[in-house]
Amino acid sequence: MAQVSSIAEEQAPNPLSASKSVLLRISRFNPETDESNKFMEFSVPYQKWTTVLEAILDVKKHFDHSVAVRYSCRQATCGSCGMLINGKPRLACFTKISELNSDVVTVEPMNNFPVIRDLAVRFERLFDTHHKIKPFLIRDDTELESNEKEFLQSPEELENFIQFANCIKCGLCNSACPTMTTDSSFVGPQALAQAYRYVADSRDKGKDSRLDIIDESHGIWRCHFAGSCSQVCPKGVDPAMGIQFLRGYLLGFRS
Amino acid sequence: MTQDDNKEGIKGMANPGRYGIERIAYLLMRLTGLGLLGYFIAHVYETSNILRGRMGWDEFLAMTQTTEGHLFLVLVIGMCVFHTGNGIRIMLGHGGVGVGKPARPDYPYDPASQNYRHKIGIYSSIVLAAVAMMYGMAVMFGE
Numbered sequence: 001m002a003q004v005s006s007i008a009e010e011q012a013p014n015p016l017s018a019s020k021s022v023l024l025r026i027s028r029f030n031p032e033t034d035e036s037n038k039f040m041e042f043s044v045p046y047q048k049w050t051t052v053l054e055a056i057l058d059v060k061k062h063f064d065h066s067v068a069v070r071y072s073c074r075q076a077t078c079g080s081c082g083m084l085i086n087g088k089p090r091l092a093c094f095t096k097i098s099e100l101n102s103d104v105v106t107v108e109p110m111n112n113f114p115v116i117r118d119l120a121v122r123f124e125r126l127f128d129t130h131h132k133i134k135p136f137l138i139r140d141d142t143e144l145e146s147n148e149k150e151f152l153q154s155p156e157e158l159e160n161f162i163q164f165a166n167c168i169k170c171g172l173c174n175s176a177c178p179t180m181t182t183d184s185s186f187v188g189p190q191a192l193a194q195a196y197r198y199v200a201d202s203r204d205k206g207k208d209s210r211l212d213i214i215d216e217s218h219g220i221w222r223c224h225f226a227g228s229c230s231q232v233c234p235k236g237v238d239p240a241m242g243i244q245f246l247r248g249y250l251l252g253f254r255s
Numbered sequence: 256m257t258q259d260d261n262k263e264g265i266k267g268m269a270n271p272g273r274y275g276i277e278r279i280a281y282l283l284m285r286l287t288g289l290g291l292l293g294y295f296i297a298h299v300y301e302t303s304n305i306l307r308g309r310m311g312w313d314e315f316l317a318m319t320q321t322t323e324g325h326l327f328l329v330l331v332i333g334m335c336v337f338h339t340g341n342g343i344r345i346m347l348g349h350g351g352v353g354v355g356k357p358a359r360p361d362y363p364y365d366p367a368s369q370n371y372r373h374k375i376g377i378y379s380s381i382v383l384a385a386v387a388m389m390y391g392m393a394v395m396f397g398e
Contacts, residue, residue: 113261181263224281226281231366241368
């Protein structure tokens with residue numbers, strides 16, 4: 001399916017001021033009817049600040065409203081619009097076309113996630129593994145039982161984990177991970193980084209139970225420190241760092 | 256592509272171009288590991304030929320004294336040196352050594368765990384492997 005259409009020439013009611021246009025190739029795939037994906041091509045005008053998500057929404061608005069894409073906040077906060085952009089996992093709302101330095105932008109669904117349709121993928125497994133590592137503070141007491149209204153923490157203690165609390169669960173790290181390309185049972189960098197986020201939290205007392213959860217054959221030992229997860233993280237979480245620190249606990253380097 | 260899968264499989268592991276030198280090191284580590292495992296098995300078979308007596312031993316050893324045999328051993332030297340050097344880097348990293356400190360990230364979010372120490376470790380392992388291979392070639396092919 002190689003249909004090339006141009007917004008500027010055919011559809012736009014007002015002349016767009018953009019002087020450049022890019023060939024946007026969108027992967028189309030419906031698992032209920034298609035055996036393999038096909039690419040539709042559109043010529044889309046763009047400006048210096050135009051994001052890939054805006055270009056996709058232009059296509060939906062002017063050419064084909066059936067293109068399936070998940071998005072919400074448009075400001076790299078909700079983690080909904082992760083996709084492969086020119087072969088690399090990125091957030092569409094956080095990727096400017098001008099930064100890609102290419103006349104062709106190819107968008108595909110993220111790898112290692114089942115495809116719902118076109119660019120939208122299922123997140124159930126990511127949320128399951130995230131839930132598996134107990135993403136909440138574990139304590140003997142609770143705020144309700146204690147007279148204190150909050151658990152105090154020093155700024156230094158906060159620094160130990162605040163970076164990992166930036167995770168927006170976009171799934172880019174799981175998509176880039178080389179272990180996840182072959183191992184369907186691997187817990188994945190997102191969940192492991194979040195395990196470290198809580199283990200490093202001075203208010204949390206659930207370190208041992210979390211380490212037990214990840215200390216298994218498809219757990220932390222399947223990470224081989226390729227670091228691709230950290231390279232694609234749009235929030236600077238650096239899952240590879242958290243995973244190595246976490247492994248340090250299990251190997252006895254940290255206590 | 257299927258609804259339940261969408262995994263790249265081995266192709267995803269073997270396509271390191273998108274993620275820089277760290278992913279290339281990851282691929283080389285896997286390949287050299289498999290290569291050394293193959294060599295180890297072949298080596299056990301080779302040394303077991305001593306049970307065939309001196310004649311059998313010399314006969315089998317002669318196979319390694321050919322140009323192809325020497326090139327194979329040069330490759331083994333390279334694999335061994337890279338796997339050792341990069342392995343030390345990875346083991347230190349696995350213990351949390353040299354992967355940076357947690358801190359509030361600033362845009363453009365360069366990951367601290369992919370720092371210059373690890374890049375130097377990777378490039379050093381490659382250079383050391385190349386030097387060792389050249390030395391091996393000089394010994395085996397030299398006069």
